[in-house]
Amino acid sequence: MLTIQNLNKFYGKNKVLNNFNLQINSGEIYGLLGANGAGKTTTINLICGLLTYDSGEIFINGEKLSQKSKYILGVAPQENLLYHQLTCEENLAFFGKIYGLKGWQLKTAIFENLKAVNLLAKKDDIVTTLSGGMQRKLNIALALIHHPQLLILDEPTTGLDIESRYEIWQLILRLKQQGMTILLTTHLLDEAEKLGDRLGIIKEGKIMIEGNLNQLKQIIPGKELIFIKTEEEEEAILLGKKLGFSHRYYQGELVFLINKSLELAEIINLFEGINLTSITKQSINLQSIYIEATNYL
Numbered sequence: 529m530l531t532i533q534n535l536n537k538f539y540g541k542n543k544v545l546n547n548f549n550l551q552i553n554s555g556e557i558y559g560l561l562g563a564n565g566a567g568k569t570t571t572i573n574l575i576c577g578l579l580t581y582d583s584g585e586i587f588i589n590g591e592k593l594s595q596k597s598k599y600i601l602g603v604a605p606q607e608n609l610l611y612h613q614l615t616c617e618e619n620l621a622f623f624g625k626i627y628g629l630k631g632w633q634l635k636t637a638i639f640e641n642l643k644a645v646n647l648l649a650k651k652d653d654i655v656t657t658l659s660g661g662m663q664r665k666l667n668i669a670l671a672l673i674h675h676p677q678l679l680i681l682d683e684p685t686t687g688l689d690i691e692s693r694y695e696i697w698q699l700i701l702r703l704k705q706q707g708m709t710i711l712l713t714t715h716l717l718d719e720a721e722k723l724g725d726r727l728g729i730i731k732e733g734k735i736m737i738e739g740n741l742n743q744l745k746q747i748i749p750g751k752e753l754i755f756i757k758t759e760e761e762e763e764a765i766l767l768g769k770k771l772g773f774s775h776r777y778y779q780g781e782l783v784f785l786i787n788k789s790l791e792l793a794e795i796i797n798l799f800e801g802i803n804l805t806s807i808t809k810q811s812i813n814l815q816s817i818y819i820e821a822t823n824y825l
C-alpha cells in the first residue's frame with residue numbers, strides 16, 4: 529500500500545530523515561514510535577505532499593506520489609483541523625465538498641462518518657461545545673469523509689483522558705476490521721502495543737527496528753531483565769560480567785539482561801556477596817525494546 533524508499537529530508541542543514549525506508553501492507557496497522565523530534569510528523573507531511581523531500585521516493589499502491597494520491601490518503605493531524613464555530617455536520621460537509629462530494633453522496637458520507645465515530649447525536653453541535661475526545665473523533669471522521677484507503681493518524685490520543693483514549697482505540701480497531709490500512713504515530717507504548725500489527729521505532733530520522741512484538745523481542749540480547757538496587761553497583765556489574773550478564777541503565781536503574789529463565793531465588797544466590805536493596809525480575813516488554821532500540825543499538 530505504502531512504500532518509502534531511501535527518503536532524505538533536510539531542514540536547512542539539519543537532516544531529519546536519513547535514508548528512511550518504510551513498507552506498510554494493505555489492511556495492517558503500522559505503529560511508528562519515536563521520541564519528540566524523531567521525524568514522525570515530517571514523515572507524515574512528506575507522505576501527504578505537504579513537504580517536499582530532498583531524495584528518495586514514496587509510492588502509494590505502486591504509483592509515485594502525485595495529486596491523485598490525495599484521494600487515497602486520509603490524514604488526522606496532531607493538531608485537530610476543525611472549524612470551531614461550525615457544527616460537526618458543517619465541518620464534515622466542508623471537507624467532503626473539498627473532495628468533490630455532493631448531493632446524496634455527501635449526505636451519506638456525513639451520516640456514515642458521524643455514526644462511525646459515535647457523534648450522530650452531536651451533529652448540530654458547534655465544535656467549541658464538544659469535549660477534547662469528541663473533537664478528536666470528529667478530526668478522524670474528517671479524515672475518513674472521502675473513503676480513503678490509507679488512514680494516517682498522528683498521535684491520535686495524545687492529551688486525552690483514559691476513557692476517550694479507549695474509545696478511539698476501539699474506533700481504530702473497528703476501521704481495521706473494515707479493511708482500512710492505518711499508519712499511526714505515537715509515543716505511547718501501550719497504544720502502540722494495543723493497536724500495531726507491526727511497529728517501527730524511529731530515531732533521528734531512521735527506523736532502528738521494526739516488526740511485530742515477538743520479532744522486536746528478538747533484538748534484545750536477553751530473555752529476562754533483572755532490575756537491581758544496590759549501593760555496590762560497580763561490584764554488582766563486575767559480578768554480572770563474570771556471570772555473562774550484560775548490564776544497562778534503564779531510566780537510571782541498573783538492569784541485567786539474562787539469557788536464560790532463572791527463578792528469583794537463583795538470581796539472588798548468584799549475586800551473593802552484594803548488598804542488595806531490591807531485586808526484581810521482568811520479562812521483555814515494549815518499554816525495554818524501546819529503550820534498547822533508542823539507546824543501545
Ligand code: ATP
Pocket residue numbers: 539542544562563564565566567568569570571715
Ligand atoms: P513530535 O512527537 O514532537 O511531533 P516528531 O517525531 O513528529 O516529533 P518532527 O516534528 O518530524 O518530529 O521533527 C523532526 C525534526 O525536524 C526535529 O528536530 C524538529 O525540530 C525539526 N523540524 C520539524 N519541523 C521543522 C521546520 N518546519 N523547520 C525546521 N526544523 C523542523
